[in-house]
Amino acid sequence: MRWTLKPKPNSEKVAALATQLKVDELIATLLVQRGIETFDQARQFFRPSLADLHNPYLMKDMDKAVSRIETAIANEENILVFGDYDVDGTTAVSLVSSYLKSYYPNVATYIPDRYDEGYGISYKGIDFADDNGFSLIIALDCGIKSIDHIAYANEKNIDFIICDHHRPGDILPDAVAVLDPKRQDCPYPYDELCGCGIGFKLIQALGENRNQSIDDLRIYLDLVATAIAADIVPMTGENRILAKFGLEVINTNPRPGIKALIQNVKKKVLTITDVVFIIAPRINAAGRIKHGNEAVALLTEYDLDQAEKFASEIEQYNSDRKDLDKQITIEALDQIEINEETDKFTTVVYNPNWHKGVIGIVASRLTETYYRPTIVFTKSGDKLAASARSVKDFDIYNALEASAEHLEQFGGHMYAAGMTLKEENYQNFKDAFEKVVSETIHPDLLIPEISIDAEINLIDINERLVRLLNQFEPFGPQNMTPSFMTKKLKDTGYAKQLGKDEEHLKLFVKQPNSEGFSVIGFGLGNKLELVKNQNPFDAVYCIDENEFNGNVTVQLRLKDLR
Structure with a gap:
């Protein structure tokens, strides 16, 4: 591992922000490192608001997209909502289709078969639309490079609205509207939305025509937060706002499909990390093992009993997926060695x-x-x-x-x-x-890099610090969980390996004049020799809260030691 300590930001900026916010310089340093330098920026960071979302009509072609959908509804056309088979695509299809169906019945969904059709817009999907009387296709999380497919659809008098977040090529498809903030001619202020995020901006714009406020659309944010987590887009700007409020929906009033996926999880409050490791792999497993349609069926189901049946099937797909990826990884590693x-x-x-x-x-x-x-x-x-x-x-x-x-x-x-x-x-x-x-x-x-936000001592870790760090959530790219380095730690004699293969490391560490802290190092069991006999060592870690039998204690989650 390469340990890289981030350079200390401008001390005057740090001191000014610490004074304005009435926080210590460590918190101010972490904020300035994230580009947050003013009181107003800090307010938006710590108190995100749905009111801070941008006007969806700032996105190039949004007016054209909304106009075409309203025309389709007025003329009673059939609308096909098309999307990729991964988490971003299936959540986006679930979001846009369920929103449209809330007031218009002639809406169906289409997810391409991973094996038969492959990624993105397919000729088979366009033929399906043609055979079944669909005159408008809304494509989500795909389509930005589908020049030939859109030309083929135009020949059949099928219009396309593309909602994508991937990088465009030199030529854009000849669609009625191309919503993609990464278009060079798009003035939209934030270009890191995922596909489901673009879908949300579309329903936000449609909602304005129906006098719906952003609060009326809050129920769809569990899908958006799931897509943001799974697609590993930057946790900044609009993504952070949508993820934060989406997590609230997941924890308080999730749709039956998501409720069915998380009902056996023992944690009281799910974080974005839980979405990444619990919800997202299961939704993905449908498209990997069977068909992405099954994920859409789960996410658009309103009956909890039926959702639980779908979730049970998807749980089995996820189990099969784990077995497969384990076996193929072994074969691939063998191939590289041989x-x-x-x-x-x-x-x-x-x-x-x-x-x-x-x-x-x-x-x-x-x-x-x-x-x-x-x-x-x-x-x-x-x-x-x-x-x-x-x-x-x-x-x-x-x-x-x-x-x-x-x-x-x-x-x-x-x-x-x-x-x-x-x-x-x-x-x-x-x-x-x-x-x-x-x-x-x-x-x-x-060489894998560990990026370290700051060097601290154990005496710096207290309840107020932990409480403030919790307010940095949700974490993700460009707003990662802060990592700290502390030098000259000693284990108090409790060091041991955990796990069936002794792959994890458990310690209890101290520095002079500090409280001791419990430490867990996942996958670091092989470092036990370095910390035995009270040998001093340096460590990089995140500050975590461990919940066990209703008790919450601070623990350090080890990333590396030397």
């Missing part, structure tokens, strides 16, 4: 029999192991399909763009992408991708 490819700048593996639904998870696992930009291929019809994952601060999308001559199609983000290619181009692509990455990646990026 081919002696551990010294390369990239990790690219292929097996025609790997399950397409879990190759993205496997790519993440391999990235954790070798810490290289990683692509996992499998056979999909007559082509190869792949999922890509990157390491911190390396743009894998740009690397794919530079190797695009060997690809049939690709799309995605800086840290995650998908692609297809012809089997005969696999080796050429693999070589080209390795060459591009080796020439463009900084060697430091191949």
Whole structure:
């Protein structure tokens, strides 16, 4: 691990903010590091309000999108809500379709089959719309590069409204409206919304025509918060507002589908981390193992008994998914070792029999192991399909763009992408991708980095600090859980390994003149020797609250020690 202590921000800014907010300089430092330098910015950060959301009509083409939907309703046209099979896509489809159905009946949903149709807008989906009398398709979380598909739909007199958040190409599709804040000509003030977030802006604009306030739309925010958490978009600006109020809905009045997914969770209050690790994988499992339609059915079901049946089936898919990704990860690691490819700048593996639904998870696992930009291929019809994952601060999308001559199609983000290619181009692509990455990646990026917000002593940790840190939630990219470094800690003699494979580390640490703190280090059981016999050590950790039998205590969640 590479330990990087963030540079101390401007001391005058920190001191001024600490005075204005009546907080100590540690909290002010954490705020300034996050770009929060004024009293008003701090107020918006600590007290997010739905009133701070931007006007949806600032988004390019929003007026066209709303006008076309209102025309469809006036003319009693059939509307098809189309979306990707992942969490962002299925939540977006659930959100827009259930909103429209609340006052207009001629609405249906369509999720492409991961195996038969692949990612994004499909010809099969357009043919389905044509065969069943749909004259308007609202595409969510996909479509920004579907030039040929939209042209095909236009030939059939089917209009498209595209709501996407991926990077556009040089040419935009010829749709009635293209809602994407990443369009260069879009003046919308915030361009980090996820697909479901764009869907929410659409219903926000539609709601204005029905004299609905933002509070009337609050019930849809459980879906938006789930998508924000799953899609790993920055936890800043509008995303942070939507996530915060969405979490409130999840914890107080979730829709039956989400209620059914979380009813066995023992925690009183779910955080964004719980959404990432409990809700999102289960919704994703439907599209990975069976079909994304099953996730939409769950998320749009209003009868709790029926929702519980759907949730039970999805729980089984998730269990199957875990078994598959474990097995494929073992096979992929073996392939890398056998081919002696551990010294390369990239990790690219292929097996025609790997399950397409879990190759993205496997790519993440391999990235954790070798810490290289990683692509996992499998056979999909007559082509190869792949999922890509990157390491911190390396743009894998740009690397794919530079190797695009060997690809049939690709799309995605800086840290995650998908692609297809012809089997005969696999080796050429693999070589080209390795060459591009080796020439463009900084060697430091191949060593996992722990970014440390501040160095503190144990005596600095008190109830007020913990209470204020809790108000930094919800956490996510660009607003990560603060990490602290403390030097010259000693275990008091309680150090031990936990877990069936002794993979975790449990300590009780002290410094002179401080209280002791319980420490848990997940996956750090192999560091036990470093802390035995009261050997002094330095540690990087987050400050957590541990709830056990109704008692809440402060504990340190260890990230690394040396």
